[in-house]
Amino acid sequence: MSVRIVTIEACHSTQDEVRARLAHERAGSVIAVRSRSQTAGRGRGEGRGWDDAPGASLLLSIGARGALSVDVLADLPQRVTLATRVALVALCGRSASVIVWKPPNDLMVGDAKLGGVLIDVRTTANTVDEVVIGIGVNISSPAFVTTDGRGATSVSAIGGRVVDVDVLAHVLAEQVAGWLTPEV
Numbered sequence: 001m002s003v004r005i006v007t008i009e010a011c012h013s014t015q016d017e018v019r020a021r022l023a024h025e026r027a028g029s030v031i032a033v034r035s036r037s038q039t040a041g042r043g044r045g046e047g048r049g050w051d052d053a054p055g056a057s058l059l060l061s062i063g064a065r066g067a068l069s070v071d072v073l074a075d076l077p078q079r080v081t082l083a084t085r086v087a088l089v090a091l092c093g094r095s096a097s098v099i100v101w102k103p104p105n106d107l108m109v110g111d112a113k114l115g116g117v118l119i120d121v122r123t124t125a126n127t128v129d130e131v132v133i134g135i136g137v138n139i140s141s142p143a144f145v146t147t148d149g150r151g152a153t154s155v156s157a158i159g160g161r162v163v164d165v166d167v168l169a170h171v172l173a174e175q176v177a178g179w180l181t182p183e184v
Contacts, residue, residue, distance in 0.1 A: 002030070002177070003030040003031065003032050003062065003173045003174060003176075003177035004029075004030070004031050004032070005031075005032040005033075005034065005169060005170060005173050006021070006031065006032070006033050006034070007033075007034045007035075007036075007166070007169075008033065008034070008035050008036070009035070009036050009037065009054075010035060010036060010037040010038065010039070010054070011033075011035045011037075011038050011039075012038060012039050012040040013038055013040050013041055013061075013134075014033045014034070014035050014038060014041070014059050014060060014061035014134060015041075015061045015118065015120060015132050015134045017033040017035070017061065018031055018032070018033050018061040018062070018063035018132050019063065019120075019130070019132055021033065021063075022063045022064075022065045022130060022132075025065055026065075026066070027065055027066025027067060028064075028065070028066050029064070029065050029066070030062065030063070030064045030177040030180055031062070031063050032060060032061065032062040032063075032169065032173035032177075033060070033061050034058070034059060034060045034165070034166075034169040035059045036054045036055045036059070037053070037054040037055070037059070038059050041059065041134070041136060053141060055140075055165070056138065056139055056140045056141045056154070057115075057136060057137060057138050057139055057140075057141070057165075058115070058135060058136065058137040058139055058163075058165050058168055058169060058172075059136055060134070060135045060136075060169050060172060060173065061132055061133065061134045061135070062132070062133045062135075062172070062173050062176045062177065062180075063130065063131065063132040063133070064130070064131050064177070064180035065129070065130050066129070066130075067127055067128075067129070068127065068128035068129075068131060068180060069127070069128070070123070070126050070127065070128055072128060072131070072179060072180060073119075073121065073128065073131070076119055076131075076133070076179070077104050077105040077117055077119055078101065078103070078104075078105075079179065080105075080117045080119070080133055080135065080172075080176060081101050081105055081106070081107060081116070081117045082101055083172060083175050083176065084107060084115065084117065084135055084137060084172060085099050085100075085101060085107060087168055087171045087172055087175075088107075088137070088155065088163070088168070090171075091161070091163050091164070091167065091168060091171075092155055092161045092163055093161050095158055095159040095161075096155065096158065098110075098158060099114055099158075105117040105118065105119075107137065109153050109158050110151075111150075111151055112150075112151035112152055112153035113138075113150060113151070113152045113153070114137060114138055114152070114153055114154065114155070114158075115135070115136050115137035115138060116135075116136055117133065117134065117135055117136075118133075118134040118136075119131065119132070119133050119134070120132045120134075131180065133176055135172060137155070137168075138152060138153065138154040138155070139154055139155050139156065139163050139165055139168075140154055140155070140156045140162075140163075141154045141156075141157075142154065142156075142157055
């Protein structure tokens with residue numbers, strides 16, 4: 001399945017951007033939005049801040065609209081999180097092999113958070129009408145402490161090669177879009 005990837009400078013939330021764009025698309029459409037910065041990312045719950053200086057993070061949401069089987073949701077947070085890890089290791093080299101999946105949806109290096117996945121789903125009966133998958137990864141900011149006192153790190157802080165965020169977004173969007181196949 002082909003995915004249309006749109007890159008924007010800034011937004012409140014890539015999840016909201018994808019949802020708004022999907023509302024104007026036909027069933028079977030898959031859209032990805034990558035933003036260089038966002039001010040109200042959906043993965044930031046009460047009291048949890050995240051540093052995303054413009055261009056320093058992968059801020060990506062991928063959405064699909066129309067008659068998806070509920071089976072597509074099986075292990076989706078784990079599959080997306082692990083696909084992100086695999087893509088980072090492929091693009092960054094061995095130093096990224098220290099990235100681990102912390103259930104249900106976090107990417108960690110030791111006790112420091114590197115990124116995470118957020119999945120929003122709208123269903124009718126046993127059919128998924130819309131799914132929006134948000135992926136956030138701190139790429140180049142130095143290690144820092146989040147507003148709730150948790151440690152955070154970045155790909156550059158763990159010694160990974162410089163990551164082309166556009167390439168990472170494309171790789172992940174294409175892989176995730178392949179999982180979002182509408183029922184026939």
